[in-house]
Amino acid sequence: MQFDVIITIALKEGMLDPEARAIRNALEHLGIPTLSLSTARRFRLGLEAPTREEAEARARECCVRLLANPVIPRYESEVA
Amino acid sequence: MQFDVIITIALKEGMLDPEARAIRNALEHLGIPTLSLSTARRFRLGLEAPTREEAEARARECCVRLLANPVIPRYESEVA
Numbered sequence: 402m403q404f405d406v407i408i409t410i411a412l413k414e415g416m417l418d419p420e421a422r423a424i425r426n427a428l429e430h431l432g433i434p435t436l437s438l439s440t441a442r443r444f445r446l447g448l449e450a451p452t453r454e455e456a457e458a459r460a461r462e463c464c465v466r467l468l469a470n471p472v473i474p475r476y477e478s479e480v481a
Numbered sequence: 482m483q484f485d486v487i488i489t490i491a492l493k494e495g496m497l498d499p500e501a502r503a504i505r506n507a508l509e510h511l512g513i514p515t516l517s518l519s520t521a522r523r524f525r526l527g528l529e530a531p532t533r534e535e536a537e538a539r540a541r542e543c544c545v546r547l548l549a550n551p552v553i554p555r556y557e558s559e560v561a
Contacts, residue, residue, distance in 0.1 A: 403516060409523060424524070424547065431546050433539055436483060436527030443489060443523045444504070447516030459513055466511050467504065 404448045404456035405481040408464060410474045411441035444468065456480050484528045484536035485561040488544060490554045491521035524548065536560050 412418050421438045428435055446463065450456040460478035469476040492498050501518045508515055526543065530536040540558035549556040 411523075421524075427547055428543060431542075433543055433546075434529070436529055437525075438527070439525045441523040441525070443491075443521040444501075445517075445519045445521070447518070449514070449516055462511075463508060463513055466513075467507055 402450065402452075402456075404450055404453065406446045406448055406456060406460045406478055407481065408444040408446065408460060408468060408476060408478045409441050410444075410464070410469050410476045411439065413475045442468075453480055482530065482532075482536075484530055484533065486526045486528055486536060486540045486558055487561065488524040488526065488540060488548060488556060488558045489521050490524075490544070490549050490556045491519065493555045522548075533560055 418440055421440050424440070425435050425438045428438075444463075446460065448456050448459055450459060457478065457480050460480065464476040464478060465471070498520055501520050504520070505515050505518045508518075524543075526540065528536050528539055530539060537558065537560050540560065544556040544558060545551070
């Protein structure tokens with residue numbers, strides 16, 4: 402079966418996010434003040450797997466082995 | 482009122498995505514073949530606005546004026 406998986410890689414709570422800070426400043430200058438702003442990477446994968454559980458396991462493996470390092474980012478994956 | 486807005490900036494259909502290609506190759510070498518893969522940036526904003534419509538309008542303005550250029554990316558914003 403084919404599964405559509407969304408993986409989101411964000412910074413862990415409390416990590417500095419200089420890009421977010423720069424965007425907040427820029428938006429403020431454009432007259433759009435924000436209360437908060439955080440950035441993340443999103444990946445959408447098509448996976449072939451026998452079961453939904455197997456697709457979820459492979460998605461987690463993508464995160465752990467390639468997309469997220471274990472120190473800075475936190476990740477979530479979701480099978481649609 | 483405070484609104485939580487998610488903005489996703491992705492490449493338009495048909496644009497080359499070399500990062501996605503590199504990740505697909507790397508996953509293949511790790512024994513996780515994929516049928517497709519696409520990348521996007523996700524921003525989560527806290528916005529103060531009088532109404533939900535106004536929050537949506539400001540989110541679109543963020544996309545048009547700062548986060549997405551009109552040629553390459555497509556964007557979607559969603560008020561939670």
